[in-house]
Amino acid sequence: MQKSTLLLAAKALALSLSIAGAGGVAPATALAASGLPTLGDGADLSVSAERRLGDSIIRELYRDPDYLDDPVLQDYVQTQWQALLAAARVRGELSPELDERFAWEVLLGRDRSVNAFALPGGYLGVHLGLLGVVSSRDELASVLAHELSHVTQRHIARLLAQQSRQTPLVLGTMILAALAASKSPQAAQAITVGGQALAVQNQLNFSRDMEREADRVGHSLMAPAGFAPEGFVGMFDKLQHANRLNDNGSWPYLRSHPLTTQRVADMQARLPLQTTREVLAPTLEHAMLAARARVLSRPGVDMLRQWLAEPRSHGFAQRAPHQQAAALYAAMLTAIALHEPQQARQWLPRLQAVTQGDVRAHTLAQWLGAEVELSARDAAAAWRLLPEQGREDRPGLLLRAQIALSLGRAAEMVGPLQTWVSTHPRDAGAWQALASAWQAQGQTLRAIRAEAEAHAARYDYAAAVDRFKAGQEWARKSSSAQDFVEVSIIDTRLRAVQALAKEQAAALR
Known part of the structure; x- marks a missing residue:
């Protein structure tokens, strides 16, 4: 069943602003120190007006059936987002006004396409398809840093200012139409007609300088935020590979952020020669959460059955720990989706053994064990599997609340x-x-x-x-x-x- 035009339009809005970019100029002091030119300050569109437009768009995205509030994945992405925001503050890339006025919220979409996008007002959208393919937290952070830099550089404001004669409703529709194109070109054509279509094309043509600026500023945030800058190169390698395979539509990020040889060369030149081809090993936590994203994106029963059987495959015990952790996690979550909790229970001891010694990964294993028991309607067993109460983060808090409600507590x-x-x-x-x-x-x-x-x-x-x-x-x-x-x-x-x-x-x- 096709989504309504409104919901397709809501998706379109996000990508158009990702296409259009999402920020303004780098602070004058930072640019002066680097000797790099500015692209303008987006002053024609006030911060308040941009935030109001973003709020109206985000309301529609929250209504989209693809919107997903999965506390575990949300917490992972939001933690990286906050680390990058902190680095932007320290480096002077994030002005106090934007910091205070913008939302800085992350929305997850169940869509299997590889995509992320910035919206007016400091909102970030991330598709599960992206979370499922990035190989490390550093590759994911490189995408988030790039999108954050669109926002801090006020690219969205500058692009919207070009359409200043249009009403906010028309601007929103144009942006939504471009995002809809990532899933349904026909829907985008139905929404984007006449002068509006030309305006979206102008945004696409205007994006190259913005993309280079977002690369440069985003790269500068990686190390201060605790991520390896090599993540940019690793992500660009994936995009190049998709380009060589003649992007089949599952990589809308390539269309909204066209990859050029100049951008690739620039990122490689920013790294020491001996590290430009370094492969960043995924953490157990990242491997498990990428597996969670793949399962929650609803890939179909045939794929779920394959993941369910994978821990029994020949040579599984010889795989690297992160590969075992990912496969076991995916098999357990798949068993929940297929209403086969007994299958999930048999893999929990092995997952706990693989993650022993890694506090964060072991916590993920315990949470998943509790989810399995909840799906089997054994709330008492789920409660016993919860980690000891201490620092309560959002996933643990909401899971504990759900179990407590089932127990009458x-x-x-x-x-x-x-x-x-x-x-x-x-x-x-x-x-x-x-x-x-x-x-x-x-x-x-x-x-x-x-x-x-x-x-x-x-x-x-x-x-x-x-x-x-x-x-x-x-x-x-x-x-x-x-x-x-x-x-x-x-x-x-x-x-x-x-x-x-x-x-x-x-x-x-």
Whole structure:
């Protein structure tokens, strides 16, 4: 079944801004020190206007059936993204205004195509297809660094400023159309007509200098962020190989970021000669998460069956540890998808043995074991497999909350979830988990508010307003003792979100 035009358009928007680039100029001090020219500062489009446009686009992407909130993969990508952001701050590439005003959020898409894209307002989209093919955390970081540099250099603002006579709605449609082309050229042609099509083509033609600038700035962020700059060369090798195979459409990143011999040579020249061909070994964590991305991208039953059988293949025990870890992880996750938990259970001891000594990889193995037991509806076994509570990151927190809810122990998760959303107010998944925990305890009013906050976190302000009003109505009709503090919070948040809804509607006129 084909997606609706709107959802295809939402995908198109993202790639067009990736095509168009996504940032502005490097700080004058940094460029002066390097002796490199600037490309302009994007001043014709205000930071606030760019953020509003990004918010309106991202709301549609959150509604896309391909949107995926997988806490494990989300945490991995977001951690790398934050490390690169920190490096950009230290190097002066990220201005205080952009740092404060932009969202800096990462969205994952279940799409199997190899693609990533920047959007107005500091949003980043990453397809599972990209996560599944990169060989190391450093290759993934090179893509993220490149896209981040589009944003910090305000390439999007400069390109949108060229279309300043268009309304935000038309600009958004043009951008969406280009992203739709990564999946359906026919859909893109249906959306992109007349002068709009010409505008998108102009963006494509204008991207080469931006691509080189994003390479240069992105490369400078790698080492300060804790990644090997060789990741750029490794990723370019993959893109070159795809070029030689006459890109069959699964590599839209090649069309949005055309690979030239000049770009490849420039990246290789930035590395010491003896390391330009160095192959970066994947960590156990990366190998396992790349396997997770491949399975969650829904490749089809035939491929899943192959992955399920792989740990039994001849010579498996002689493979490198990261290859064994990836295959075992994929087989277990595949067994969950095929509703065969017993098959998954038999591989867990081997996965735990392979990952022993690697704290992060071993934690991933324990989480996956708990997921297996949850799929088998044995919440008690899932709880026993969870790592000891200590530093609670998002994947562990949400998994623990899900298991606790199944065990009738939701009350003990309310405190940790409230603490989390107080510092991460835009985490829709955590708000939804908190809503479930409150509902399980009969605290309906609080559950309704948490549901409203989940909608607001995804910029669906109309739905949030509806839920806040539902909370007000429930409070008026309830015969139980009123939580006046909660009612006051709902009244205050309703007014704030109504104001945001008006701003959102005005931004599209």
